[in-house]
Amino acid sequence: MQIAPANFDRMFGxxxxxxxxxxxxxxIAGEEGVAELAQHYPMSFAxxxxxxxxxxxxxxxxxxxxxxxxxxxxxxxxxxVARRLLDRYEELWRxxxxxxxxxxxxxxxxxx
Numbered sequence: 001m002q003i004a005p006a007n008f009d010r011m012f013g014x015x016x017x018x019x020x021x022x023x024x025x026x027x028i029a030g031e032e033g034v035a036e037l038a039q040h041y042p043m044s045f046a047x048x049x050x051x052x053x054x055x056x057x058x059x060x061x062x063x064x065x066x067x068x069x070x071x072x073x074x075x076x077x078x079x080x081v082a083r084r085l086l087d088r089y090e091e092l093w094r095x096x097x098x099x100x101x102x103x104x105x106x107x108x109x110x111x112x
Contacts, residue, residue: 007059011082014058019043020051027061027074034063034070 014020019041026032026040038048052072055061059078063070 008085011058011060011078014054014060015082017051017054019048020055023048023051023055023072024060024074024079027072031071031073034072037072 023037026037034049034052035045038045041048052061056063060075061072062075063072
């Protein structure tokens with residue numbers, strides 16, 4: 001699954017909420033129905049449904065129907081896309097820090 005860069009805001013916006021991160025965590029551990037998920041949170045079923053819908057639109061989870069239940073599972077490819085983007089940012093910042101360290105080292109050597 002390829003996620004367009006325009007969807008990164010949606011993806012990270014979805015992950016910005018603690019309840020949604022917990023839903024993703026629970027979905028990684030195993031499939032759980034939306035009704036069962038709602039029992040874990042001090043909010044209404046409708047509020048949990050909204051959180052699930054936001055995660056689904058962001059490509060982080062998927063729902064499927066099993067009988068009368070809507071079961072939530074993590075979309076691992078969506079999480080991989082998020083991870084790859086974070087890895088790129090980490091590499092960028094590590095390179096910048098390394099360059100700054102070199103500059104600071106050069107400055108210290110010039111003073112001595």
